[in-house]
Amino acid sequence: MDAPTTTPADGGGPGGGSGGGGWFTPTRDTTRRPPETDPRSADPAAAGQARPAPPRPGPQGSGPQGPGPQGSDQRRPGTRSPGSPAAGPQQPGPQQPGPQRRPASGNAPRPSADALIIRRTLAEVEPSADAVTAYFYGLLFSRHPHLRSLFPVAMDAQRDRLFKALVTAATRIDDLPALTEYLSHLGRGHRKYGTQPEHYPAVGECLIGTLMEHATETWSGEAEAAWVRAYTKISQIMIDAAAENERHAPAWWNAEIVSHELRRRDIAVVTVRPDQPYPFRAGQYTTVETPWWPRVWRHYSFSSAPRADGLLTFHIKAVPAGWVSGALVNKARPGDVIRLGPPAGSMTVDHSTDSGLLCLGGGTGIAPIKALVEDVAEHGRQRPVEVFYGARSDQDLYDIDTMLRLQKTHRWLSVRPVVAHGPSTGLTGDLPDAVRKYGPWNAFDAYLSGPPGLIRSGVDTLVGIGIPAHRIRHDSIEELVAAGE
Ligand SMILES: NC(=O)C1=CN([C@@H]2O[C@H](COP(=O)(O)OP(=O)(O)OC[C@H]3O[C@@H](n4cnc5c(N)ncnc54)[C@H](O)[C@@H]3O)[C@@H](O)[C@H]2O)C=CC1
Numbered sequence: 001m002d003a004p005t006t007t008p009a010d011g012g013g014p015g016g017g018s019g020g021g022g023w024f025t026p027t028r029d030t031t032r033r034p035p036e037t038d039p040r041s042a043d044p045a046a047a048g049q050a051r052p053a054p055p056r057p058g059p060q061g062s063g064p065q066g067p068g069p070q071g072s073d074q075r076r077p078g079t080r081s082p083g084s085p086a087a088g089p090q091q092p093g094p095q096q097p098g099p100q101r102r103p104a105s106g107n108a109p110r111p112s113a114d115a116l117i118i119r120r121t122l123a124e125v126e127p128s129a130d131a132v133t134a135y136f137y138g139l140l141f142s143r144h145p146h147l148r149s150l151f152p153v154a155m156d157a158q159r160d161r162l163f164k165a166l167v168t169a170a171t172r173i174d175d176l177p178a179l180t181e182y183l184s185h186l187g188r189g190h191r192k193y194g195t196q197p198e199h200y201p202a203v204g205e206c207l208i209g210t211l212m213e214h215a216t217e218t219w220s221g222e223a224e225a226a227w228v229r230a231y232t233k234i235s236q237i238m239i240d241a242a243a244e245n246e247r248h249a250p251a252w253w254n255a256e257i258v259s260h261e262l263r264r265r266d267i268a269v270v271t272v273r274p275d276q277p278y279p280f281r282a283g284q285y286t287t288v289e290t291p292w293w294p295r296v297w298r299h300y301s302f303s304s305a306p307r308a309d310g311l312l313t314f315h316i317k318a319v320p321a322g323w324v325s326g327a328l329v330n331k332a333r334p335g336d337v338i339r340l341g342p343p344a345g346s347m348t349v350d351h352s353t354d355s356g357l358l359c360l361g362g363g364t365g366i367a368p369i370k371a372l373v374e375d376v377a378e379h380g381r382q383r384p385v386e387v388f389y390g391a392r393s394d395q396d397l398y399d400i401d402t403m404l405r406l407q408k409t410h411r412w413l414s415v416r417p418v419v420a421h422g423p424s425t426g427l428t429g430d431l432p433d434a435v436r437k438y439g440p441w442n443a444f445d446a447y448l449s450g451p452p453g454l455i456r457s458g459v460d461t462l463v464g465i466g467i468p469a470h471r472i473r474h475d476s477i478e479e480l481v482a483a484g485e
Contacts, residue, residue, distance in 0.1 A: 111174055117226040118170045121215045126163075128214065133159035136210040144202045150193050152295040164478070166207075169234050180237050185344060187238030189287070191251035192341045193295070195242070200235035207231060245342070252289075253278055253340040257332055258311065263398040266318045267364065268329040269303070271311050272338060280306060280343035282375035283368050283447070285475065287341035288314070290327045297341060298324040299479065301449065303367035305374035312340075315367040315399065347447055347473045349375050355445045356384035358467075360431055360458050362450025363391060366399050369449055373406055373413060386438070387415045390431035390450065394424050432461035441467055448474040452481045 111119070125132045137155060141148045151158060165186065172179040208227055212219050255272035262268050280286070282305035287297040300314040318329035332338070349357065349372055357376065361369035366389050376385055391397045396419070403415045417426035418434040427434045431454060435441075446467050448458045455474050462472055 109174070114226040114229060115170070115173045117218075117223050118173060118230055120218045121211055121223055121227065122167055122170055124215045124218045125211065126167075129163045130159060132210060132214045133162050135213065136162065136206055139209055140203065140206040143206060147199060147202060150195065150199075150295070152293070154296075170230070173230055173233075179233075183234055183237040184241035187241035188245040188249075188342055189344070190238065191242050191245060192287070192289075192297070192339070194251075197239045197243075200239065204228075204231045204235060249342060250276065254337050255312065255340050257334050257336045257338065260332055260334055262329070263315075264395075266329060267398050268316050268318075268332070269313060270316055270328055270332060271313045272340075273311055274340060277310060278312060278340065278343070280312075281348045282306070282371035283347040283349065283473075284343045284345040285368070286343050288324060288328070289339040289341075290324055290332065291336065291338070292327040292331060293323045296323055298322075301345075301365075301368035301475075302343075302371050305371050305378055315364045317364045345475055347449065347475055348372075349379075350445065351379055351381070353445075354381065354383055355471075356386065356443055358435070358441050358444040358446045358462075359385065359387045360435060360446070360448045360450070360454070361387065361389050362431055362454040363396065365390075365448075365450025365454070366403065367449070369447065370399065370402065370406070372447060373403075373410070376412075377406075377410055382412045384444075385410075385413045386444070387413070388418055388431055388435050389415060390418045390420070390434075390454065392420050394419055394426075430457070432458045436461055436465055439465065441465060444471075446472045448472065452477045455480070 137151075137159065168182060169179065172182060208224060208231070211227060212224070215223070253274040253276060255274045255278075257270060258273050259271040260268055261270075280302060282302070285299050285301040288300055289295065289297045300316065303313045303315050304311075314328075316325050316328045318326045328338075347368060357372065359369045359372060361367075366387075369387055369389075373385055373387065376383055387403065389397065389400065389403055394417075397417050400415075400417055407413050407415045416434065416438075417424070418431050419426065419428055420430065422428040431450075435458075441462070444467065446458075446462050448455045448462075450458075455477055459469075459472055459474070463469055
């Protein structure tokens with residue numbers, strides 16, 4: 001999700017400092033609210049003096065190294081993955097895919113002193129982010145070996161996630177509502193990894209120890225105090241969110257595969273039956289772990305609206321070197337049991353309006369669009385829904401029969417296939433270009449789903465033809481890039 005930039009800074013004082021919790025000491029008290037102290041009025045230097053420094057992890061460059069990349073990875077080069085600042089592996093976060101983009105504001109409030117310090121540290125270590133995160137995990141696992149089992153065997157994607165999460169949290173550190181939204185999602189998502197409150201101090205100490213080693217230019221007592229405050233706040237929000245979520249939802253759901261339909265050599269439609277009710281909304285996604293790759297979780301959108309029989313369906317495309325997608329397409333069979341994380345994402349239909357829905361779905365991105373169509377149908381309101389279904393060629397329109405069937409059933413639905421490379425029975429060319437030729441779209445809310453490049457160009461086009469950014473919904477592009485399969 002794009003970090004909101006318009007919300008005024010309104011809080012975020014020393015996380016554990018003033019509360020007597022000690023060095024990163026989290027509490028399980030879910031009624032506890034983050035302190036409302038304005039960080040701009042805090043005295044970081046004083047806080048630094050009052051706090052013990054973590055043990056130094058050894059000379060720079062000679063510290064322990066995290067496990068090197070093992071196996072293949074489906075991430076695209078040069079991209080970073082979001083993730084978590086605390087113990088636990090891959091995490092949606094985003095977005096966590098957070099769908100609505102908010103326009104940047106020209107009058108954003110001045111960053112707090114802590115925010116400036118934190119950003120300075122991150123800017124210093126960013127060029128060597130890989131080495132820094134490898135150092136961090138090496139430190140974590142050598143000091144706290146029992147935490148290793150919470151992470152996947154291959155740590156390559158995980159390293160990026162940590163840094164990305166830190167940057168995301170740092171950019172929101174003055175914006176308590178945005179920070180809380182982001183971290184609460186992370187905290188809830190971490191339950192499935194077995195993350196416990198007592199893991200957070202270990203992570204915090206190793207994080208500070210790592211930054212101390214690598215941010216040699218910008219590190220100081222003041223910087224340390226700012227980081228302690230920030231991390232304490234971050235961890236407390238995550239812990240509180242997890243504790244609150246524990247009261248009404250399992251950490252994960254076991255789900256048995258009840259049908260596995262190979263639509264093409266590399267695309268499967270997989271239907272599962274969760275072992276207990278799985279509440280979600282059409283347009284959302286979840287994380288999936290297979291028995292073949294423990295602790296490796298990947299995001300998939302639901303391809304159907306919630307059903308009376310409780311079954312859930314996903315469209316999975318096996319991508320080159322995609323561990324989870326490859327297993328789900330090529331290995332998984334009815335009877336296998338996978339795990340699902342909690343639902344996430346807000347690319348959902350606003351049923352309080354009668355606006356039309358303009359939907360752009362590219363490739364397997366058609367899956368959540370189909371769920372949105374079913375959702376509109378179930379609500380019984382006759383709103384126009386215009387779907388543009390993009391694919392590279394006619395053969396790649398693997399779900400066109402279903403979409404055309406839906407079109408036959410619902411008068412308010414129009415489905416237009418658009419293929420990048422002809423010949424085609426439908427439209428040809430770029431999906432956003434095709435959309436531009438129709439319209440007008442000013443009475444429509446827009447929903448985009450598909451490859452990150454398509455979402456980027458789609459948003460640009462839609463904004464260009466006058467659809468306000470706040471009416472355009474999609475999952476976080478960063479998350480989609482990071483998910484990669
Ligand atoms: N909630 C979401 O946004 C979802 C996203 N996805 C993502 O959708 C993608 C599906 O992959 P495939 O089926 O292989 O799609 P694909 O690569 O075959 O492309 C599908 C459509 O997107 C267009 N496209 C692809 N790359 C583009 C770019 N850089 N700029 C503009 N248009 C582009 C193609 O021309 C085609 O019309 C995956 O990246 C997957 O992660 C899948 C499901 C849900």
